[in-house]
Amino acid sequence: MSTDSIRAGGVPAARPWRPAAAIKASAALHAGGIVALAAAPEAWGAVLAAIAANHAVLFGASLAPRSRLLGPNLTRLPEAAAPRGEIAITFDDGPDPEVTPRVLDLLDRAGARGTFFCIGSRAEAHPGVVREIVRRGHAVENHSQGHSTVFGWYGPDRLRRDIAAAQDVLAALAGRAPAFFRAPFGVRSPFVDPVLAHLGLAYVSWTRRGYDTVDGDAARVVRRLAVRLEAGDVLVLHDGVATGARRGPPAVLEVLPRLLALAAGRGLKPVTLGAACGDGSGG
Numbered sequence: 001m002s003t004d005s006i007r008a009g010g011v012p013a014a015r016p017w018r019p020a021a022a023i024k025a026s027a028a029l030h031a032g033g034i035v036a037l038a039a040a041p042e043a044w045g046a047v048l049a050a051i052a053a054n055h056a057v058l059f060g061a062s063l064a065p066r067s068r069l070l071g072p073n074l075t076r077l078p079e080a081a082a083p084r085g086e087i088a089i090t091f092d093d094g095p096d097p098e099v100t101p102r103v104l105d106l107l108d109r110a111g112a113r114g115t116f117f118c119i120g121s122r123a124e125a126h127p128g129v130v131r132e133i134v135r136r137g138h139a140v141e142n143h144s145q146g147h148s149t150v151f152g153w154y155g156p157d158r159l160r161r162d163i164a165a166a167q168d169v170l171a172a173l174a175g176r177a178p179a180f181f182r183a184p185f186g187v188r189s190p191f192v193d194p195v196l197a198h199l200g201l202a203y204v205s206w207t208r209r210g211y212d213t214v215d216g217d218a219a220r221v222v223r224r225l226a227v228r229l230e231a232g233d234v235l236v237l238h239d240g241v242a243t244g245a246r247r248g249p250p251a252v253l254e255v256l257p258r259l260l261a262l263a264a265g266r267g268l269k270p271v272t273l274g275a276a277c278g279d280g281s282g283g
């Protein structure tokens with residue numbers, strides 16, 4: 001877990017980037033293809049087919065949010081969190097000036113802590129909401145600067161600029177640099193991991209998500225999240241809407257109280273990702 005590398009001042013330290021096995025295999029395949037072509041140019045068809053298949057596998061992995069093929073990916077809390085009965089409830093796509101404060105009220109009333117994966121540009125538009133999240137003991141993490149629909153197709157430079165911009169904005173507002181990153185739409189290209197390593201960020205997806213932005217039926221969303229609810233789970237809800245206008249009232253306000261009650265009934269304690277991963281924030 002790269003949270004080991006969080007410095008005392010709260011600034012995540014860069015970690016060395018170790019290419020995932022799939023990236024190493026891909027590089028070896030490309031190099032091998034060049035050698036094969038030099039030795040036997042007539043084999044170009046087979047070489048091209050192998051490289052195309054390799055790209056198809058990497059593309060598939062980038063669209064599979066919980067895949068570890070492209071680098072480390074936190075889909076559950078570390079094992080030490082389970083005996084403590086901890087779960088992490090995360091909120092994507094905010095801050096939202098109307099919804100986020102109400103989510104904070106619900107969390108506070110239940111004595112629960114949440115983790116907010118904020119969009120940098122939204123944080124700039126609603127700085128007071130970000131400060132309020134932190135003031136009330138919850139955590140602010142990085143969900144990109146622009147939440148672009150083509151984020152997964154960004155080249156290395158644009159990707160680095162986007163994630164670093166959000167990191168700067170959120171660190172300035174929250175008073176602590178984010179330690180975790182979740183890609184918009186969960187789409188993660190092979191270029192993401194080296195950028196995260198450089199910024200000292202750990203990639204987080206989820207154990208289960210509620211699909212609360214596309215399903216307004218609170219009972220169904222709760223069922224999806226709570227079907228096998230147990231210590232160590234990382235759950236996803238939304239306090240903002242990333243694309244277009246919100247249709248109907250935000251489901252999170254109806255879902256969250258039920259989810260918190262279910263968690264309490266099973267003796268589970270919603271804490272921030274950082275606390276569960278041992279950053280010493282206590283919440």
Ligand SMILES: [Zn+2]
Pocket residue numbers: 092093143147183184185242
């Ligand atoms: Zn999002």
